[in-house]
Amino acid sequence: MLPGVVALNAASGSVLWTYHTAVFFVLSQPVIVSNVLYLSEMAFDNSLRSATPDSKHTSDVLALRVTDGSVLRRYIPHSGKMFGAPMVSQHVLYLDIRLSAAKGQIPTAIVALDLETGMETWRSNQLQPFGGIDVIVSQGQIYAYSPWDYSPATLVVFQASNGNQLWNHPTNGYIYHVVADFN
Amino acid sequence: MHKRSTQAWLLAGFLPFICLLVVAFSLNSCSWFSSVSGVSRDSKGAHSVLVTEGGSVSMLDRRTGRQIWRHQTGVTDFTPLIVNNMIYIVSGGYNPDRTDTLEALSLASGKLVWSWSWKEHWTPENPPIVVDGVIYLSESNLSASATYSPAPLSEYQGFVVALRASSPATVANGTIYVSNGEAVLALRSNDGRQLWQYRPGPNESLSYYTQLGIQVRETNVMVVQGNQLYLYLDHVEGSHSAEDLVALDIHNGQAIWRYQSHAIFGPSCCKMA
Numbered sequence: 001m002l003p004g005v006v007a008l009n010a011a012s013g014s015v016l017w018t019y020h021t022a023v024f025f026v027l028s029q030p031v032i033v034s035n036v037l038y039l040s041e042m043a044f045d046n047s048l049r050s051a052t053p054d055s056k057h058t059s060d061v062l063a064l065r066v067t068d069g070s071v072l073r074r075y076i077p078h079s080g081k082m083f084g085a086p087m088v089s090q091h092v093l094y095l096d097i098r099l100s101a102a103k104g105q106i107p108t109a110i111v112a113l114d115l116e117t118g119m120e121t122w123r124s125n126q127l128q129p130f131g132g133i134d135v136i137v138s139q140g141q142i143y144a145y146s147p148w149d150y151s152p153a154t155l156v157v158f159q160a161s162n163g164n165q166l167w168n169h170p171t172n173g174y175i176y177h178v179v180a181d182f183n
Numbered sequence: 184m185h186k187r188s189t190q191a192w193l194l195a196g197f198l199p200f201i202c203l204l205v206v207a208f209s210l211n212s213c214s215w216f217s218s219v220s221g222v223s224r225d226s227k228g229a230h231s232v233l234v235t236e237g238g239s240v241s242m243l244d245r246r247t248g249r250q251i252w253r254h255q256t257g258v259t260d261f262t263p264l265i266v267n268n269m270i271y272i273v274s275g276g277y278n279p280d281r282t283d284t285l286e287a288l289s290l291a292s293g294k295l296v297w298s299w300s301w302k303e304h305w306t307p308e309n310p311p312i313v314v315d316g317v318i319y320l321s322e323s324n325l326s327a328s329a330t331y332s333p334a335p336l337s338e339y340q341g342f343v344v345a346l347r348a349s350s351p352a353t354v355a356n357g358t359i360y361v362s363n364g365e366a367v368l369a370l371r372s373n374d375g376r377q378l379w380q381y382r383p384g385p386n387e388s389l390s391y392y393t394q395l396g397i398q399v400r401e402t403n404v405m406v407v408q409g410n411q412l413y414l415y416l417d418h419v420e421g422s423h424s425a426e427d428l429v430a431l432d433i434h435n436g437q438a439i440w441r442y443q444s445h446a447i448f449g450p451s452c453c454k455m456a
Contacts, residue, residue, distance in 0.1 A: 006444070010408060013430055013440030141245065143232065147260070155234060157248065167248030173237025176260040180232045180245065182290075 003027050005037070007069060017069030025059070028085035036072060037064045038086045038093065061086045061093060075118050077111050089137035091115045092160070096133040099126060108133060110144055112163060122163030127156060138180035141166065145175040233270065235263055240272060242293060252293035256286060261310035264318065265290065267342075271311060271318055275303055285311065285320060285343070299343070301325055309351040317372075319354055321346040321361055344372075350389065355407035358433065362389050367405070367414060369436060379436035383416050390415035390426060411439060420445060 004020035005027075021027070021041055028040035042059045059082040061075040076082075080097035087094040093113040098106055110124040110133065127133070127144065136143040142158040155169040155178060232245045235258045242251040256274045264271040268290045275283030284300040302324055311320045325347040346352055350362035358378065359370040367389065369378040383389060390404050406413045412431040417424055428442040 006442075008428070008442055010411065010430075013428075013442050015442075138232075139229075139245070153236070157245075166246075169234065169241075169243060169248050171234075171236045174260075176235040176237075176258065177262050178232060178234050179263060179265060182229075182231075182233075182265050 005030070005039070005064065005069070007066070019062075019064060019069050019071075031086060031088055032066060033088045035066045037066050038062070038088055039064075040082055040084065040086055040095075042083060059083075061095065073118065075113050077113065078120055080109065080111070083108075084132050087135045087137060088115065090160070092121065094135050094137065094142065096135065097123075110135060110142065110158065110163070112160075124156075124158055124163050125165060128154060134178075136178055136180050141180070143178050143180055145178055147174065147176060233263060233265070235260075235272065240270070240288065240293065242290075254288055254293040254295065259283075264311060264313045266313050266316055266318075269296065271313070273311060275300075283322075285318070301345075308349075312352060312354065314354040316342060317354075318343045319346065319352040319359065320344070321348040321350065321352045323347065323349045323364065344375075346370075350405065353405040353407055353412075356433070360405050360407065360412055360433075362405075367412075367431070367436070369412075369433070381431055381436040381438075384418075387416045387418045390417050407433060410434065412436075 002020045002023070003025060004018055006018050007016040008014065009016055023043070025041040025043055028042065030037050030039040032038075038061055040059065040061050059076075061082065063072040063075070064070065065072055075086075075093055075095075077095060077097055080099050082095050083098045084096035091114065093115050095111045095113065097109050097111045099109055108127045110127070112121045112123070113119065114121050124144075133144050133146055137160060140160050142160050142163075143155060144158065145155045146153050152171050152173055153175040154171065155175055157166045157168065158164060159166055230245055231251060232243045234241045234243060238255060238257065240254045240256065240258055240263070242253075243249065244251055256272070259273045259275065261273050270288040270290055270293075272286050272288065273283060274286055281303050282300045283303040284298050286298045287296045288294065289296055301322060303322075308323060309321045311318050313319070320343065322345075325345055344352075344359070346359070346361055347363075348361040348368075349364040353360040354372060357372050359368075359372050359375075361368055361370065366380040366382040368380050370376065371378055404413075404415045410433050412433050414429055414431070415426045416429055417426055419425070425443075425445050427444060430439045430441075431437065432439055
């Protein structure tokens with residue numbers, strides 16, 4: 001069975017709709033905003049040993065209408081390989097992008113796409129070789145950090161509107177959580 | 184705490200899985216992923232950011248990144264809870280004295296206000312949750328007397344409930360839903376009285392967490408919405424594991440429906456729409 005999404009009626013358990021990937025993509029954690037479900041379909045090399053994006057298939061962010069599962073659109077960054085779950089806030093889609101690099105390195109950037117047009121509005125400077133980024137959007141700021149396998153980790157904060165880096169918080173180890181909204 | 188590697192995540196990701204979207208039309212009592220709820224409206228929150236990192240908890244000024252305070256402790260990777268001008272964290276995990284500790288810190292200063300420790304099993308098992316200002320902590324290694332609001336917690340009773348249980352707690356509508364390793368129990372939240380229990384079939388086991396994702400233990404799969412409790416049941420199909428989604432009636436624990444996926448569910452399933 002190919003990975004996919006199944007929507008059930010909560011009261012009866014009956015299947016409302018299904019979506020399955022065309023090939024064996026890895027699916028990210030889904031997010032639902034305004035009755036649209038966004039999730040990343042990520043293609044990787046068969047071996048999976050190097051975390052190298054698959055060159056044969058294009059990774060994208062899929063937008064499904066929650067009510068019927070129809071594909072509203074696909075978002076694809078103009079360069080770099082998408083990695084990780086999408087974040088949606090204020091009509092902007094934020095993605096974690098893998099940049100080309102020497103073997104053994106996984107440099108990363110955050111890309112902001114306009115939800116309406118799909119156009120890239122900004123791209124952050126290259127971040128340290130995170131193993132995967134968690135992105136939090138709060139009060140006009142983007143908080144990016146890696147809870148994965150890179151140490152020491154750094155919390156990097158950007159202006160959500162233009163991607164300008166505001167400050168960073170280096171640590172001596174791992175970052176587990178960032179809580180930016182207390183109310 | 185150890186970190187999960189990217190490679191491990193990717194390998195896990197190649198298991199056949201599906202994301203499950205439960206579409207409902209009444210969200211009044213939704214309690215999905217309620218690990219940070221009932222939070223304070225303290226004005227400090229508007230200007231600061233909390234970071235838990237290896238060896239410490241820090242409060243930073245969100246405009247400049249300047250450190251406001253720092254509390255050094257062996258914090259675990261559980262999501263910190265913020266409620267009533269306090270921060271609740273679990274520290275421990277691989278401590279030499281083999282204890283885990285629930286620490287209550289002042290939101291304003293980061294100073295330790297109180298703490299409560301217990302002997303750990305292997306690692307801290309389940310993230311605490313907060314519902315309506317009450318912290319619910321569930322660990323299988325809590326003492327037998329700690330089945331519900333144990334005596335050692337007397338000083339903190341009323342806002343901490345400790346449960347000797349295998350799964351994280353799900354709390355909704357005055358009822359605690361938790362697994363004791365063999366069955367799902369529904370406990371009345373004001374006194375711990377058992378209301379009903381649901382036992383899986385002989386070849387089934389309960390899933391407590393989703394299979395994938397960095398914060399795997401944070402995603403309790405027992406979820407209450409409306410009059411139904413949703414849970415996952417594992418079983419073997421041929422050469423692989425499969426999960427079914429089961430809906431129980433919250434009033435009596437009777438199964439209402441079951442969705443057979445013939446696969447495993449992916450990260451942070453289910454999602455509500």
